[in-house]
Amino acid sequence: MKHEITLIINGDTYRLAVEPWKTLNEVLREELNLTGTKLGCGTGDCGACTVLVDGKSVTSCLTLAVEVDGKEITTVEGLAPSGEELHPIQQAFVENGAIQCGFCTPGMELSALYLLKNNPNPSEREIREALSGNLCRCTGYYKIVEAIKSASRMMANKKKRR
Numbered sequence: 432m433k434h435e436i437t438l439i440i441n442g443d444t445y446r447l448a449v450e451p452w453k454t455l456n457e458v459l460r461e462e463l464n465l466t467g468t469k470l471g472c473g474t475g476d477c478g479a480c481t482v483l484v485d486g487k488s489v490t491s492c493l494t495l496a497v498e499v500d501g502k503e504i505t506t507v508e509g510l511a512p513s514g515e516e517l518h519p520i521q522q523a524f525v526e527n528g529a530i531q532c533g534f535c536t537p538g539m540e541l542s543a544l545y546l547l548k549n550n551p552n553p554s555e556r557e558i559r560e561a562l563s564g565n566l567c568r569c570t571g572y573y574k575i576v577e578a579i580k581s582a583s584r585m586m587a588n589k590k591k592r593r
């Protein structure tokens with residue numbers, strides 16, 4: 432039997448009827464066509480499916496959609512909602528060459544967002560720890576770490592200008 436749930440995704444409210452076994456990842460990708468969130472391992476090991484739920488990073492492949500009824504979800508599509516201006520984290524990934532195949536990128540960027548919201552000026556060790564649940568098979572991580580350092584500076588400058 433389907434359950435009625437409400438999800439607030441990137442500021443938009445969605446009312447859906449979902450089977451109790453559907454994961455948040457399946458609902459995002461298959462029902463709402465928000466395919467920026469990737470599905471890699473499906474077992475909580477790679478971090479490609481990372482999204483924020485009420486501000487906390489979670490693996491959407493291990494989260495049932497019914498568990499997040501009424502909660503606020505941020506996906507990579509929410510980083511640049513207008514589609515015109517990139518979020519500083521995305522800009523920094525581009526400028527630092529931190530993207531190769533790009534499969535890990537949405538999850539990396541959401542983990543970076545979670546880190547920088549809670550620790551705006553992280554050390555390299557803190558960045559590496561924050562990314563420990565996100566695997567990248569292409570970049571060797573160095574450029575991703577550099578991108579997050581650069582995003583932290585960009586976000587601090589943006590705040591100063593306000």
Ligand code: FES
Nearest residue numbers: 471472473478492
């Ligand atoms: S797809 Fe969710 S952790 Fe790999």
Ligand code: FES
Nearest residue numbers: 531532567568569
């Ligand atoms: S850029 Fe290919 S997996 Fe990270």
